[in-house]
Amino acid sequence: METLGIATELAEKRKSFMARLSTTARIMAFPDEHRLKIDLQEQVRIAKEKCSALEDKVRVLQADNKELRERLRGSFRETVTVRQVTSAYLEMLATLGVTLDGQPWTVEMINCKRRSQPYAQVRHVLMNLCRLLTRQSYPSIAKTLGGRDHTSVMHAVRRTPDILQKRPDLRQAHDFLLAKYKPAQPAVQEAA
Numbered sequence: 001m002e003t004l005g006i007a008t009e010l011a012e013k014r015k016s017f018m019a020r021l022s023t024t025a026r027i028m029a030f031p032d033e034h035r036l037k038i039d040l041q042e043q044v045r046i047a048k049e050k051c052s053a054l055e056d057k058v059r060v061l062q063a064d065n066k067e068l069r070e071r072l073r074g075s076f077r078e079t080v081t082v083r084q085v086t087s088a089y090l091e092m093l094a095t096l097g098v099t100l101d102g103q104p105w106t107v108e109m110i111n112c113k114r115r116s117q118p119y120a121q122v123r124h125v126l127m128n129l130c131r132l133l134t135r136q137s138y139p140s141i142a143k144t145l146g147g148r149d150h151t152s153v154m155h156a157v158r159r160t161p162d163i164l165q166k167r168p169d170l171r172q173a174h175d176f177l178l179a180k181y182k183p184a185q186p187a188v189q190e191a192a
Contacts, residue, residue: 082144092173111146127156135182
């Protein structure tokens with residue numbers, strides 16, 4: 001019992017003594033405590049540096065992972081654009097002699113607002129080719145081809161098999177371009 005009282009008294013004296021000592025005096029009187037404090041601060045600093053380095057590595061790995069996923073999906077930077085498909089399609093139509101009233105098809109004719117059958121059929125086949133050969137979404141294709149609504153492209157994709165059955169000239173252009181530009185992987189999913 002008496003030992004416990006002495007220990008408590010000594011602890012209280014030490015506390016009051018420590019409170020009165022200045023920082024430098026404490027360092028001089030109890031160098032081990034100061035060294036421990038510095039060691040802890042150093043360990044915290046080192047741990048933060050390691051954590052920062054790990055975060056950097058994680059960012060690099062995430063970027064590599066994203067690139068690998070894109071490659072596996074077949075979305076290299078060399079993918080075909082809507083404009084490239086349009087250009088190739090128009091060249092193919094000219095080569096096959098597909099015209100409208102003797103005039104070769106142009107980008108302006110495809111992008112115009114006319115809805116008559118000759119315009120619509122050529123445009124629908126082009127929209128279907130864009131959907132198959134590019135990784136563009138319906139809205140992106142529609143915007144590029146005359147600023148239309150995405151449902152126009154959806155309708156064109158549904159209608160193309162019937163058009164190709166009725167128009168062998170368009171079917172020939174369609175099949176040639178599909179063979180030339182191997183179809184891309186499934187396009188970007190549309191929001192419901």
